[in-house]
Amino acid sequence: MSKRNPLYDFKWCPGCGDFGVKVAIEQALARRTAERSESIEKTVIVAGIGCSGNLVHLQEGPQPFGIHGIHGRTLPVAYGIKTGRPDLNVLVVSGDGDFLSIGAEHIGPQARRNLDVTVVVMDNGIYGLTKGQASPTTNVDVVTSTTRYGKLDEKMNPYLFYLGSGVGYVSSQLSTRVKDLSTAIGDAMDYPGFAVVHVQSPCTTYNDTYALLKGDEKQGIEPLAYPIPDSHDSGDLLAAINLVRGERIPIGQIYRRDSESVPSHERLAKAKEQSGVTQVSVKELMDGMLIS
Ligand SMILES: Cc1ncc(C[n+]2csc(CCOP(=O)(O)OP(=O)(O)O)c2C)c(N)n1
Numbered sequence: 596m597s598k599r600n601p602l603y604d605f606k607w608c609p610g611c612g613d614f615g616v617k618v619a620i621e622q623a624l625a626r627r628t629a630e631r632s633e634s635i636e637k638t639v640i641v642a643g644i645g646c647s648g649n650l651v652h653l654q655e656g657p658q659p660f661g662i663h664g665i666h667g668r669t670l671p672v673a674y675g676i677k678t679g680r681p682d683l684n685v686l687v688v689s690g691d692g693d694f695l696s697i698g699a700e701h702i703g704p705q706a707r708r709n710l711d712v713t714v715v716v717m718d719n720g721i722y723g724l725t726k727g728q729a730s731p732t733t734n735v736d737v738v739t740s741t742t743r744y745g746k747l748d749e750k751m752n753p754y755l756f757y758l759g760s761g762v763g764y765v766s767s768q769l770s771t772r773v774k775d776l777s778t779a780i781g782d783a784m785d786y787p788g789f790a791v792v793h794v795q796s797p798c799t800t801y802n803d804t805y806a807l808l809k810g811d812e813k814q815g816i817e818p819l820a821y822p823i824p825d826s827h828d829s830g831d832l833l834a835a836i837n838l839v840r841g842e843r844i845p846i847g848q849i850y851r852r853d854s855e856s857v858p859s860h861e862r863l864a865k866a867k868e869q870s871g872v873t874q875v876s877v878k879e880l881m882d883g884m885l886i887s
């Protein structure tokens with residue numbers, strides 16, 4: 596995408612959290628391009644399938660490139676782009692269903708490879724686009740069209756999942772706090788490796804969690820989200836794990852590993868240099884794998 600497609604008329608519902616995420620990404624990209632005097636076309640947004648993935652079509656202003664690919668496969672597409680063009684800034688936008696359900700198997704391998712991309716996950720605890728089925732982050736016992744007698748499996752803790760999979764940068768944000776979110780996305784784009792900005796982004800149509808996240812004194816609802824205390828050491832993996840183990844949702848920088856953060860494209864360049872191989876045909880590659 597280099598121009599907004601006038602024929603694509605998808606619209607988010609009023610109040611959808613994804614509006615805030617869109618603005619935060621626009622702001623972060625505007626800052627990045629200005630600070631680095633970098634063309635917007637140096638950025639590629641890889642989108643998953645879902646209301647969230649439609650963000651790629653809804654960006655206002657200068658347009659980055661965009662790929663709206665296959666459900667759950669944002670990371671393989673991003674890996675291909677970053678491997679072929681390490682100079683590009685690759686941003687993945689995905690939903691909790693797209694990234695943590697069908698796409699979950701790709702997180703561990705790319706985290707260990709330290710693919711240098713920023714993933715913005717819009718978590719609304721539901722499949723929005725397909726009209727409200729349970730996702731990995733839907734609470735246990737909740738009735739949806741695919742869990743007619745209540746969801747049987749426990750809710751996934753995405754933060755623990757990222758930390759356990761070896762993700763080097765984990766930030767937790769709210770779609771309503773656009774300035775903080777935009778700063779976190781900008782910082783994640785600067786991080787030389789696999790960075791996840793996980794955003795609580797409520798779905799006003801199928802799972803409206805605004806009051807739960809913010810709390811509501813009148814209704815006696817304690818806020819689920821709370822700011823991470825300044826005393827938290829985000830460089831300490833065990834401290835990060837302890838922080839996210841509870842029922843509540845900490846907001847801020849959860850974890851950032853700076854040592855040994857060699858991104859995948861640098862590992863590949865080093866392997867090429869050490870082997871002395873510059874170009875290998877597919878046939879040579881396949882023949883090399885044959886067991887005689
Ligand atoms: C292989 C495949 N399976 C299922 C679907 C149907 N499908 C489209 S989007 C989606 C889930 C979207 O949920 P989520 O990623 O949470 O995004 P949201 O719409 O809530 O932003 C599903 C199951 C599909 N498009 N392709």
Ligand code: SF4
Binds near residue numbers: 610613646719798800
């Ligand atoms: S269905 Fe939910 S996630 Fe999708 S646009 Fe509407 S409010 Fe947003």
